[in-house]
Amino acid sequence: MKYPKSFEELLDCFKMLPGIGEKNAERLCFAVLHFNEEQAKKFSDSIMNVKTKIKKCNICNNYTEDSEICEICSDSSRDNTTICVVESVKDLILLEKSNAYKGIYHVLEGLISPLEGINPEDIKINQLINRIKDGNVKEVILALNMTMEGETTSLYISKLLQGTGVSVTKIAAGIPVAADMEYLDSLTIQRALEGRNKLSD
Amino acid sequence: MKYPKSFEELLDCFKMLPGIGEKNAERLCFAVLHFNEEQAKKFSDSIMNVKTKIKKCNICNNYTEDSEICEICSDSSRDNTTICVVESVKDLILLEKSNAYKGIYHVLEGLISPLEGINPEDIKINQLINRIKDGNVKEVILALNMTMEGETTSLYISKLLQGTGVSVTKIAAGIPVAADMEYLDSLTIQRALEGRNKLSD
Numbered sequence: 001m002k003y004p005k006s007f008e009e010l011l012d013c014f015k016m017l018p019g020i021g022e023k024n025a026e027r028l029c030f031a032v033l034h035f036n037e038e039q040a041k042k043f044s045d046s047i048m049n050v051k052t053k054i055k056k057c058n059i060c061n062n063y064t065e066d067s068e069i070c071e072i073c074s075d076s077s078r079d080n081t082t083i084c085v086v087e088s089v090k091d092l093i094l095l096e097k098s099n100a101y102k103g104i105y106h107v108l109e110g111l112i113s114p115l116e117g118i119n120p121e122d123i124k125i126n127q128l129i130n131r132i133k134d135g136n137v138k139e140v141i142l143a144l145n146m147t148m149e150g151e152t153t154s155l156y157i158s159k160l161l162q163g164t165g166v167s168v169t170k171i172a173a174g175i176p177v178a179a180d181m182e183y184l185d186s187l188t189i190q191r192a193l194e195g196r197n198k199l200s201d
Numbered sequence: 202m203k204y205p206k207s208f209e210e211l212l213d214c215f216k217m218l219p220g221i222g223e224k225n226a227e228r229l230c231f232a233v234l235h236f237n238e239e240q241a242k243k244f245s246d247s248i249m250n251v252k253t254k255i256k257k258c259n260i261c262n263n264y265t266e267d268s269e270i271c272e273i274c275s276d277s278s279r280d281n282t283t284i285c286v287v288e289s290v291k292d293l294i295l296l297e298k299s300n301a302y303k304g305i306y307h308v309l310e311g312l313i314s315p316l317e318g319i320n321p322e323d324i325k326i327n328q329l330i331n332r333i334k335d336g337n338v339k340e341v342i343l344a345l346n347m348t349m350e351g352e353t354t355s356l357y358i359s360k361l362l363q364g365t366g367v368s369v370t371k372i373a374a375g376i377p378v379a380a381d382m383e384y385l386d387s388l389t390i391q392r393a394l395e396g397r398n399k400l401s402d
Contacts, residue, residue: 003294004266006250013244017232024220030291031218032251040252043214044245049207050233051241065205090231093204 007033059131061107061124063089072096072104079103081138085128085157087111087145095143103141106131111149112156118149120156128157132166142170146191208234260332262308262325264290273297273305280304282339286329286358288312288346296344304342307332312350313357319350321357329358333367343371347392 002008007029014025032040054063057070064070072078082103086092092105110123132140140161144150158168173191175181181189203209208230215226233241255264258271265271273279283304287293293306311324333341341362345351359369374392376382382390 002297004255004264006247006254006266007264009243010247010251013240013247016236016240016244017229019225019228026291027220028218029251032248033255035217035252037252039214039217040248042210043217044248046207046211046214047233047241047245047248050211050230051236051238053207054205054234063205063208065207090227096203 003029060105061089061109061127062092062105077102081136082141083128083131083137083139084141084143086143087150087153091143101141103139108144108153111144111147112153113149114152123153125153125157125160129160132161132164137166139167139169142168144170146173146188204230261306262290262310262328263293263306278303282337283342284329284332284338284340285342285344287344288351288354292344302342304340309345309354312345312348313354314350315353324354326354326358326361330361333362333365338367340368340370343369347374347389 003011010029010032011025014020014028015022020028032043035043053065055065055068056062057064057073058068059073060070062070062072067074079102083106084095084101084103085106085108086095087108087110089107092107095101095105106124106128108123108125108128110118112118112120112123128140131137140157142154142157144154154170158170161168172195173188174195175184175188175192204212211230211233212226215221215229216223221229233244236244254266256266256269257263258265258274259269260274261271263271263273268275280303284307285296285302285304286307286309287296288309288311290308293308296302296306307325307329309324309326309329311319313319313321313324329341332338341358343355343358345355355371359371362369373396374389375396376385376389376393
């Protein structure tokens with residue numbers, strides 16, 4: 001004796017999701033069972049919609065739904081002389097949520113990682129270089145993770161752009177706001193020291 | 202700037218599930234976005250199937266899919282003189298997985314809880330009594346949680362069945378197998394002591 005067939009099928013689907021194990025999948029199935037008809041329909045439909053309607057922006061690889069160009073690239077109020085380079089759409093959204101940036105983006109869809117066999121041509125670096133060649137870009141801000149892969153990718157892009165007259169910057173490494181220094185690794189402390197700012201003479 | 206519309210809709214659906222917050226819902230949405238067409242269709246369909254195909258067994262309230270009577274109630278190899286009373290289908294499945302029980306079940310769909318305003322008539326106690334009146338039941342095993350609500354419900358049912366000639370038993374309270382006694386509460390220890398078994402004279 002197990003659960004009914006449809007229940008087992010939904011259980012299998014939930015278990016395909018990251019971080020959802022057997023017990024958790026069961027809980028989620030029971031929750032769906034207690035959804036009303038309308039909620040279940042919305043859930044079911046939105047899964048298919050996400051798969052069929054969401055496309056990648058032709059310019060920056062951000063997600064877009066109703067047009068070929070994403071909301072940000074088609075927003076004329078944004079400063080298109082500054083491109084912020086991110087690893088993924090997830091990071092793009094994080095930057096948008098911070099409300100600290102009014103330029104446009106370029107999503108690399110990965111980072112250079114020789115260990116995993118990901119080379120510069122496997123991610124959207126060429127597309128970025130072409131954008132810069134075509135346009136009136138003045139600054140490229142590298143907003144990649146402070147990991148080996150992120151640093152390698154940042155270095156690679158900045159080398160490619162040397163001598164093109166485009167200013168290349170990297171977001172600051174340092175101590176997170178409201179973090180307890182006690183729990184930070186020494187590399188972070190080291191970077192924070194290196195990047196220290198003068199407050200007064 | 203937010204995620205595309207379909208993405209936001211799926212995000213909202215995931216957030217309706219228990220224990221899924223904003224960050225987690227985002228992760229799950231990205232996972233769905235990376236499903237292939239077939240996986241997404243299976244996920245989407247199984248949500249609707251769970252809602253539309255799963256019914257409750259007319260006899261014991263277990264889930265059933267293709268017929269009015271669940272697999273267990275319609276299985277003639279099971280001992281229908283013993284009814285095990287559980288709070289929910291979840292508990293029924295747990296007992297089935299233990300492989301220790303070959304009788305039939307009755308799912309109460311809740312426990313008596315005066316604090317939450319759940320009275321005996323709000324759960325499937327009457328249906329249980331009627332089953333016992335109609336049938337050839339010899340034993341009723343109460344397999345409810347060892348909580349205030351579970352104990353109240355057990356006591357209530359056993360009082361109702363007094364003098365009917367049906368034997369009423371309750372599953373043992375005690376120390377979980379492989380548990381470290383150090384971490385158990387004193388009520389569990391007390392129950393384990395009260396329920397001690399003689400090994401030799």
